[in-house]
Amino acid sequence: MTEIPALREKEEKKRSKTEREKQMMLDYPDIVSKLSLLLGAGMNISLAWEKIALTYHRKQQEGEIKLHYAYEEMLTVLYEIRDGVGELQAYENFGRRCQLSAYRKLSSMIVQNVRKGAKGMQKLLEEEEWEAYEQRKAQARQSGEEASTKLLLPMGI
Numbered sequence: 001m002t003e004i005p006a007l008r009e010k011e012e013k014k015r016s017k018t019e020r021e022k023q024m025m026l027d028y029p030d031i032v033s034k035l036s037l038l039l040g041a042g043m044n045i046s047l048a049w050e051k052i053a054l055t056y057h058r059k060q061q062e063g064e065i066k067l068h069y070a071y072e073e074m075l076t077v078l079y080e081i082r083d084g085v086g087e088l089q090a091y092e093n094f095g096r097r098c099q100l101s102a103y104r105k106l107s108s109m110i111v112q113n114v115r116k117g118a119k120g121m122q123k124l125l126e127e128e129e130w131e132a133y134e135q136r137k138a139q140a141r142q143s144g145e146e147a148s149t150k151l152l153l154p155m156g157i
Helices: 004-039 043-060 069-082 087-098 101-116 120-155
Strands: none
Touching: 004 043, 004 069, 004 101, 004 120, 043 069, 043 087, 043 101, 087 101, 101 120
16 A cells, blocks of 8 residues: 555656656747847847846746746756856756756857857857757647547547
């Protein structure tokens, strides 16, 4: 009997982790797009990051939007920088905490461009934005196929 709650808890953790990853991947193209747009408007990466994170925080506090894990991680970066963690280290921590290859790639792009200067960052983000939207379309297509498969089973019965 004691194994049942433990198995249920383990399954719940696995399901919540999967949901988190799914939500983060859905948010990824929007984050990259916003960063690209703000950099194109003349902001540097840290100001753009701060604007995106604080806008999310304000909207979430006002109840306009629900919790989004990726934006929460962006806020954590902001808090780390304010608490004295170096900017580069905070961006590296972001990629590590997200545990998804897309976010690790974004993190390393930001770190490299902060070290070398912002030259070419706009172009890199635009390319990443295009790739992210293509991945999102493929993911939506896959979700649609899964939904149609799930609907076929009851129809067959």
